Amino acid sequence: MTPGPNLLADDEPPPVRVLRPDGHSDFVLAADHAGRLIPRALGTLGLEAGDLTRHIAWDIGIAAVTETLSALLDASAVLQSYSRLVIDCNRAPGHPTSIPEVSEVTPIPGNHGLPAEQRERRQRTIFDPYHSAIGGLLDRRAVAGQRSVLVAMHSFTPVFKSVARSVEVGVLYHHLTPLAEIMLALLRAEGDLAVGANEPYAITGDSDYTVPVHGERRGIEHVEIEIRQDLIADAAGQHAWAQRMARLLGEADKLLRA
Numbered sequence: 001m002t003p004g005p006n007l008l009a010d011d012e013p014p015p016v017r018v019l020r021p022d023g024h025s026d027f028v029l030a031a032d033h034a035g036r037l038i039p040r041a042l043g044t045l046g047l048e049a050g051d052l053t054r055h056i057a058w059d060i061g062i063a064a065v066t067e068t069l070s071a072l073l074d075a076s077a078v079l080q081s082y083s084r085l086v087i088d089c090n091r092a093p094g095h096p097t098s099i100p101e102v103s104e105v106t107p108i109p110g111n112h113g114l115p116a117e118q119r120e121r122r123q124r125t126i127f128d129p130y131h132s133a134i135g136g137l138l139d140r141r142a143v144a145g146q147r148s149v150l151v152a153m154h155s156f157t158p159v160f161k162s163v164a165r166s167v168e169v170g171v172l173y174h175h176l177t178p179l180a181e182i183m184l185a186l187l188r189a190e191g192d193l194a195v196g197a198n199e200p201y202a203i204t205g206d207s208d209y210t211v212p213v214h215g216e217r218r219g220i221e222h223v224e225i226e227i228r229q230d231l232i233a234d235a236a237g238q239h240a241w242a243q244r245m246a247r248l249l250g251e252a253d254k255l256l257r258a
Contacts, residue, residue, distance in 0.1 A: 007039050007125035016130045017079045019067065021137060025075035026147045027249060030134055030210055031066045032090040033059035033154060035081035039125070045085055046109025056103040057083045059155040061232030066153045068242035073249065076141075078134045080126075085111070087122040089130050090152075090209050097207070104161060134214050149179065149253065150215045150222040155229040156200050167196035168231060172224035174203040174212060179223045182252045190244075201226065221256065 008015070017034075036058035038045060044052065051057065063079060070077035080089045084100075085108055091098040099119060101111050141148045152172075158165055169187055173180040187195045203211050203224060215222030225245070232238045 007041055007121050009040060012039060013037060013081050014129070015080065015082050015126045016133045017081060018133055018137065019070045019077040019079070020074060021076055023070070023074045023076040025073040026149050026253065027073055027075040027151055028134075028137065028141070028148050029066050029070055029075055029077035029151050029153055030214070031059070031062050031077070031079040031153045032088075032130075032210055033084050034063035034066060034079040036083045037081050038083055038086060042086065042110055045111060047085075047106075051106060052083070052085075054106075055155075055157045055229060056106055057085055059153075060229040061238055062153050062155045062227070062229075064235070064238040065155075065227065065232050065242050065245070068239055069153075069245050069249075072242060072246040076137055078130070078137065080130050082126050087119075087126050089127055091207065092209050093119070093123045093127060095207065131209075131213070134210070138214060138218060138220070148220050149256075150211070150220055151249065152210050152215075152222070152224040154224060154226045155232060156226050158228055158230045160200070165200050165228065166194050167199045168194045168228050170196040170199045170201070170226035172198055172201060172203050172211075172226060173222075174205060174208070174216060177222060178256060179221045179252060182255050183223055183225070183248065186248045186251055190248075196226075 036052055038052065066077050066079060069075065085103060087099050088097060099111050099114060099122065101108055138148050171180050171184045171187065184195065184197055187193055205212050211222055211224050227241055232241050
């Protein structure tokens with residue numbers, strides 16, 4: 001089938017998955033880089049098949065962790081289905097890294113010199129539905145008087161541009177929040193983890209989107225969690241980390257409410 005005006009053909013998967021929209025938990029999970037699909041109309045963006053399984057295409061392991069965590073907490077979760085190489089759902093449209101021409105050190109031929117019309121088409125098809133799903137979910141919860149605590153879920157590479165990363169899990173924030181502070185303390189208290197504060201990344205107001213827009217602007221409690229991908233590359237690691245995060249987030253919420 002040929003693609004419609006929104007880039008995706010009728011038989012292609014939708015750009016966003018919402019799990020447990022009526023979840024009873026106060027936590028709302030968001031996974032900006034959960035998927036690695038490429039719309040058929042874009043081919044492979046000029047990349048080899050192996051490149052589309054690397055971290056440049058998605059956050060390896062985070063979809064399964066988020067899905068299991070959603071089930072353990074009975075928490076609503078919103079997951080992006082398409083690759084960040086099509087358009088990065090954690091970057092404001094128009095930002096230089098929104099549709100990257102190079103990711104890490106890998107050129108992305110299908111992203112070179114895109115006209116504004118094609119950039120807008122990707123935004124309309126992939127980016128907008130994802131953030132509309134998050135915003136709509138949070139709006140409905142607010143109208144119903146249900147508290148929301150946003151947790152953005154990500155994974156990161158153990159090696160970046162030939163530099164090894166010793167951090168195993170990072171707690172990220174733009175401005176330090178009570179939840180971020182509590183999660184840092186709880187993760188460090190586990191005793192078996194190398195924990196980073198704003199490592200391996202730091203959230204900024206111009207380079208990030210999900211936390212600043214859906215967390216900070218709304219004035220709701222929020223945090224971003226980064227798990228090193230080698231720890232969640234298989235089902236056992238994914239399940240173990242989902243269980244750990246469910247336990248720690250539960251403890252954190254009790255402290256927030258105290």
